[in-house]
Amino acid sequence: MKVQEINRQIREKSIENIINKRDRKKNKKPLQAYAASWANEDRLYDCVGYTIFIVLPTSGCEWATKSGGCTMCSYISDSPLMDISENDLVEIFNNEWNKQLDKVDISAYDNVAIKLFVSGSFLNVNEIPEKVQEYIFKEFNKYDQIKEVIVESKPEYIDESSLKRLASIIPNKIFEIGIGLETSNEDTRLNKINKGITNKSFEKAVSTINSVDEYDIRAKAYLLVKPILISEKQAIQEAIDSASYAKEVGVKRLAYCPATVHGGTMMDSLWKKGSYNPPWIWSTVEIIKEVRKNVDIPMIMDTAGFGTRRGPFNCKKCNAKLKSLIIKSNLEQEISEELENFTCECKEKWEADLEFSDILNTTTNPKN
Ligand code: SF4
Numbered sequence: 001m002k003v004q005e006i007n008r009q010i011r012e013k014s015i016e017n018i019i020n021k022r023d024r025k026k027n028k029k030p031l032q033a034y035a036a037s038w039a040n041e042d043r044l045y046d047c048v049g050y051t052i053f054i055v056l057p058t059s060g061c062e063w064a065t066k067s068g069g070c071t072m073c074s075y076i077s078d079s080p081l082m083d084i085s086e087n088d089l090v091e092i093f094n095n096e097w098n099k100q101l102d103k104v105d106i107s108a109y110d111n112v113a114i115k116l117f118v119s120g121s122f123l124n125v126n127e128i129p130e131k132v133q134e135y136i137f138k139e140f141n142k143y144d145q146i147k148e149v150i151v152e153s154k155p156e157y158i159d160e161s162s163l164k165r166l167a168s169i170i171p172n173k174i175f176e177i178g179i180g181l182e183t184s185n186e187d188t189r190l191n192k193i194n195k196g197i198t199n200k201s202f203e204k205a206v207s208t209i210n211s212v213d214e215y216d217i218r219a220k221a222y223l224l225v226k227p228i229l230i231s232e233k234q235a236i237q238e239a240i241d242s243a244s245y246a247k248e249v250g251v252k253r254l255a256y257c258p259a260t261v262h263g264g265t266m267m268d269s270l271w272k273k274g275s276y277n278p279p280w281i282w283s284t285v286e287i288i289k290e291v292r293k294n295v296d297i298p299m300i301m302d303t304a305g306f307g308t309r310r311g312p313f314n315c316k317k318c319n320a321k322l323k324s325l326i327i328k329s330n331l332e333q334e335i336s337e338e339l340e341n342f343t344c345e346c347k348e349k350w351e352a353d354l355e356f357s358d359i360l361n362t363t364t365n366p367k368n
């Protein structure tokens with residue numbers, strides 16, 4: 001059976017379980033409880049600044065509900081899986097936005113970025129209607145300190161008129177659209193991640209973004225470190241190759257997401273059967289070194305899940321230290337000497353894993 005079919009079955013089962021579980025609960029979770037927001041120091045294009053993150057609930061990523069979605073993604077289980085009215089969406093946004101504005105005085109910062117996550121595509125009007133998109137952008141435009149507004153979208157929703165319509169509301173800010181490229185290897189993307197994005201559609205979306213001269217609209221690529229069904233060594237190579245490809249195509253910034261195993265996904269199902277392991281943290285260090293050396297666009301390596309049972313791992317002695325060195329590297333956009341020369345006794349195991357996983361063509365680590 002093809003990966004897409006197995007993935008679809010796993011997703012359908014998972015959605016059914018979520019709905020049944022929710023139906024059994026007496027006290028239904030209010031819509032607002034699906035939203036979240038937080039803020040912290042973060043790397044902007046030109047400097048270290050302050051970033052406000054907002055997660056808005058939607059009816060759910062259409063790609064996941066209709067096709068089974070991506071084999072590592074569990075966002076659908078964080079979605080209310082129901083239609084949400086425009087008024088409700090605006091109210092939910094206002095609550096989260098005001099929460100952040102109450103916490104911090106934006107005017108005290110020179111450089112603020114907003115990262116707006118909708119667990120799907122912000123530019124898909126079935127997920128976020130135009131009116132709501134515009135309302136949110138108008139709120140952001142009230143603050144000159146906000147320099148960057150970042151949303152996410154699949155390529156099929158990226159067209160010139162939507163880009164101009166939204167960019168014209170925030171004319172003096174960088175408007176960035178993050179696209180889940182995941183890898184430059186089309187076979188991996190289509191047949192192992194089930195992303196539904198061809199190289200051609202990605203390239204077209206980036207070229208549309210770069211073709212709008214009158215506003216500062218930029219494309220970011222999200223890259224997945226270690227999809228299912230590829231070896232650790234191949235995963236490192238694909239991650240490195242993907243950076244050069246994205247830059248060549250016209251992407252202005254990269255964000256690597258090393259895999260963490262989320263429940264209800266095909267990745268989870270393989271992991272439980274012993275047929276998948278998340279990447280070593282050493283692999284992410286290798287990627288950082290190569291990409292910082294060879295690809296001169298900003299790049300960050302997400303460290304969420306590092307050192308956890310389901311996330312990227314090394315050993316208990318070095319997980320936390322390496323995580324903090326990688327966060328430092330994200331902020332400074334450099335590799336410190338400490339990170340460059342860092343070593344630990346577990347490094348030899350990683351090297352052996354790389355060699356054997358390649359010889360045996362296995363997606364797990366031989367010690368397992
Ligand atoms: S990664 Fe994005 S496109 Fe894929 S299923 Fe998740 S939300 Fe949808």
Ligand SMILES: [Zn+2]
Pocket residue numbers: 314315316317318319344345346347
């Ligand atoms: Zn170690």
